[in-house]
Amino acid sequence: MSNNLDQLYRSVIMDHYKKPRNKGKLEGSNVAIEMNNPTCGDRIHLTLQVEDNIVTDAKFEGEGCSISMSSASMMTQMIKGKTTEEAVGLADVFSNMMLGNEHDEDLDLGDVEALSGVAQFPARIKCATLAWKAMQKGINEK
Ligand code: ZN
Numbered sequence: 001m002s003n004n005l006d007q008l009y010r011s012v013i014m015d016h017y018k019k020p021r022n023k024g025k026l027e028g029s030n031v032a033i034e035m036n037n038p039t040c041g042d043r044i045h046l047t048l049q050v051e052d053n054i055v056t057d058a059k060f061e062g063e064g065c066s067i068s069m070s071s072a073s074m075m076t077q078m079i080k081g082k083t084t085e086e087a088v089g090l091a092d093v094f095s096n097m098m099l100g101n102e103h104d105e106d107l108d109l110g111d112v113e114a115l116s117g118v119a120q121f122p123a124r125i126k127c128a129t130l131a132w133k134a135m136q137k138g139i140n141e142k
Helices: 003-018 066-079 084-099 110-120 122-141
Strands: 031-037 042-051 054-063
Touching: 003 066, 003 110, 031 122, 042 066, 042 122, 054 066, 054 084, 054 122, 066 084, 066 110, 066 122, 084 110, 084 122, 110 122
Parallel strands: none
Antiparallel strands: 031 042, 042 054
């Protein structure tokens, strides 16, 4: 990865970490799930509003490292307005991106692309995927 791209990705991650989007708790949400990543101490509490299979709103609370918190911010931003199927599918795409598996590279992931570099640091992959796993589990168990 070039230094410029690395720099750009770093600033996108720090922007989400310092100014998290969709931080908080949705009152009356119909999906609520808590998940931890004990290896790093990251914790997320995710609340979603799902209506007619569309994720109409999403918020998260939690604490942890910049990777886990920025990933949660990006994830909530990305899934709003998506169908539950699309949201769960995005979690698969993200997980494959982190694990270096084949995935649809033409898909525009927006800010989420900034986390692609985390794939080079195996110890941090669980930080990046925490929010996505919580979302996937929450929707699947709904
Ligand atoms: Zn972490």
